[in-house]
Amino acid sequence: MSTILFGNNKGGVGKDVGAAGAYHAALARGLPMPTLIELETRPRLAQLYPEAVTIPVDVPSPETLYANPDSAYAALDKAGELWAQASLSITSLGANMTSAVLAWSASQGPRKVLNRPDVVFCVMLTMNRHAMAAGLEALFDIGEILPEAKRVAILNDVHAAFMEGDQFLAKRLEEARGNGTPIEVLRLPRCAAPAWGYAQNLGTLEQIANLEPEALIKLGLPEGPVRRSLPIIAAWISDSLIGPMGTLLPAETASKRQKSK
Numbered sequence: 377m378s379t380i381l382f383g384n385n386k387g388g389v390g391k392d393v394g395a396a397g398a399y400h401a402a403l404a405r406g407l408p409m410p411t412l413i414e415l416e417t418r419p420r421l422a423q424l425y426p427e428a429v430t431i432p433v434d435v436p437s438p439e440t441l442y443a444n445p446d447s448a449y450a451a452l453d454k455a456g457e458l459w460a461q462a463s464l465s466i467t468s469l470g471a472n473m474t475s476a477v478l479a480w481s482a483s484q485g486p487r488k489v490l491n492r493p494d495v496v497f498c499v500m501l502t503m504n505r506h507a508m509a510a511g512l513e514a515l516f517d518i519g520e521i522l523p524e525a526k527r528v529a530i531l532n533d534v535h536a537a538f539m540e541g542d543q544f545l546a547k548r549l550e551e552a553r554g555n556g557t558p559i560e561v562l563r564l565p566r567c568a569a570p571a572w573g574y575a576q577n578l579g580t581l582e583q584i585a586n587l588e589p590e591a592l593i594k595l596g597l598p599e600g601p602v603r604r605s606l607p608i609i610a611a612w613i614s615d616s617l618i619g620p621m622g623t624l625l626p627a628e629t630a631s632k633r634q635k636s637k
Contacts, residue, residue: 378626379459380496381467382530383474383514386507389500390532390564392421393576394621395468397613399425400581401622402464411462415455415477416470424580431455433473452480460489464626474499474514482521495525496624498562503536512552519556527559528624533566562620567612571597571605581618585610 380398382391395412402410412428414421422428433451440447455477459465469477481488490497497518501511511529518527529549531538538545549559569575571592575584578591587609592602 377460377462377492378464378494378496379462379467379490379492380465380498380624381469381477381490382498382500383469383477384500384507385472385474385510385514386504387471389502389504389507389511390530390534391468391470391500393617394498394500394530394532394564395421395466396425396581397617397621398466398624401618402466402625404618405622405625407625408463411458411465413455413458413465413467414470415451415467415473420470421468429458433470433476449480449483452477456480456484456489474510475517478514478517478521488522491522491524493524493526494626495522496528497522497525498528498530498624500530500532502532502534503538508548512548515549515552515559516554519552519554519559523556527556528562529559530562530564532564534564537566538563562623564620565612565616567609567616569605569608569612570601572609572612575605575609581613585613 380395382394382398384391392414395414399410399412412421412425413431414428415431415433417433419428419430422430431451431454455467459467477490481490499511499514499518501508515527515529518525529552531545549561553559574592574595574597575587578584578587587606589599589602589606592605593599
């Protein structure tokens with residue numbers, strides 16, 4: 377049983393992209409079919425991946441909470457069942473859901489289904505000030521509430537590139553470590569292809585990597601930038617996204633260990 381979560385209370389930091397990359401990495405490696413999950417107010421990943429499980433996280437009304445205070449955790453209880461049952465699950469946490477998952481985990485007492493060494497809690501960091509602050513806070517809280525889980529800070533260059541050897545960032549990550557194990561760092565470089573912003577809305581990562589130029593040209597984009605973009609996009613998906621996200625996957629699944637005995 378392995379669980380990978382992509383979080384940060386801020387939206388627009390790349391959680392869906394990271395989850396999709398890990399999902400395709402698992403498929404490419406031939407692991408048992410991963411369960412792709414999103415905790416969102418409305419389907420996002422499921423619009424591209426019909427097999428994804430969307431768990432709605434609508435805020436209960438005051439009347440509902442008064443009648444049943446525990447209803448605030450209903451969506452997370454459902455997610456917890458999937459995390460506990462799936463041999464491999466990959467989850468994208470919607471805006472503000474990272475803190476909700478941690479509060480839910482703390483409320484479980486000794487039964488913290490995410491407090492395991494085979495849980496990888498990835499926090500997306502960008503150069504946006506608010507996203508950085510929220511992400512570092514989440515990394516610290518994960519170490520306090522789920523000390524057995526592995527923490528990974530994913531540096532997403534989507535807004536601006538992180539500088540190599542950034543000592544300020546290294547200090548902040550060391551502070552976020554708290555009393556837990558070291559925080560691992562993974563880099564997600566920005567896709568520099570001119571047409572990437574249009575292409576990423578046209579299907580799954582596999583479909584995007586195999587786009588024909590006409591799919592973008594018919595949107596009114598100039599042919600030259602389109603044809604130059606597609607090889608860059610395909611290489612970025614393979615080498616800069618799926619490749620690095622593949623390092624988050626378990627080296628060997630329980631089912632494979634059992635077969636080898």
